[in-house]
Amino acid sequence: MMGIVFATEAEALPFLDLGGFEELASTPIRMLASARLPHRVVISGMGKVAAALATQWLIAECRPLRLVHAGICGALGDPATIRPGTVFRVTSASEGFPGPGVPSDSRECAHDLWRGLPSAALVTVERPVFDDGLRAELRRFGELVDMEGAVVARVAGLYGLPCSILKGVTDFAGSGERPMLQSRLPAVSAAIAQCLWEEMVPHASG
Numbered sequence: 616m617m618g619i620v621f622a623t624e625a626e627a628l629p630f631l632d633l634g635g636f637e638e639l640a641s642t643p644i645r646m647l648a649s650a651r652l653p654h655r656v657v658i659s660g661m662g663k664v665a666a667a668l669a670t671q672w673l674i675a676e677c678r679p680l681r682l683v684h685a686g687i688c689g690a691l692g693d694p695a696t697i698r699p700g701t702v703f704r705v706t707s708a709s710e711g712f713p714g715p716g717v718p719s720d721s722r723e724c725a726h727d728l729w730r731g732l733p734s735a736a737l738v739t740v741e742r743p744v745f746d747d748g749l750r751a752e753l754r755r756f757g758e759l760v761d762m763e764g765a766v767v768a769r770v771a772g773l774y775g776l777p778c779s780i781l782k783g784v785t786d787f788a789g790s791g792e793r794p795m796l797q798s799r800l801p802a803v804s805a806a807i808a809q810c811l812w813e814e815m816v817p818h819a820s821g
């Protein structure tokens with residue numbers, strides 16, 4: 616069984632619809648299950664703290680064999696070479712600028728799923744990035760930016776579990792890009808759902 620972590624319902628919805636997932640009652644973290652797949656989905660809420668709590672609870676409650684984190688991201692790389700809507704397999708994830716309480720190392724992600732997708736390094740930050748200056752500074756840590764991925768991978772590592780991260784690009788994390796995120800969210804989430812579904816079904820017994 617795999618545990619799948621989404622930050623928001625909007626990101627999760629296309630996959631939940633594909634799998635016929637339904638919410639379980641009386642759980643402190645939103646968890647959903649499907650009669651068609653053995654895997655469990657949690658919706659953590661946005662940000663590092665929410666992601667860490669939900670991931671740890673999912674591991675303690677369900678004892679998954681591995682974790683998958685999926686959702687949208689901003690692209691820090693060259694807009695000329697990254698198309699909006701592209702879904703990436705994350706190879707490593709870090710938390711950006713080292714400081715008090717912020718680890719300086721990156722966490723390697725499992726590479727055995729979604730081998731046909733393009734790969735990239737991910738940097739996870741505290742707040743949404745819609746700032747050209749900050750975007751330029753973050754580029755030394757990775758090609759993609761989000762608010763949860765590195766923390767999910769780090770918690771998985773504490774329990775010795777492999778973690779795969781799947782990220783779809785909605786915007787380029789620059790000034791004025793927020794409307795792009797909102798307008799592209801449904802289509803990018805649908806693309807992520809399709810990638811998840813194609814990989815999850817063959818692993819339905821694991």
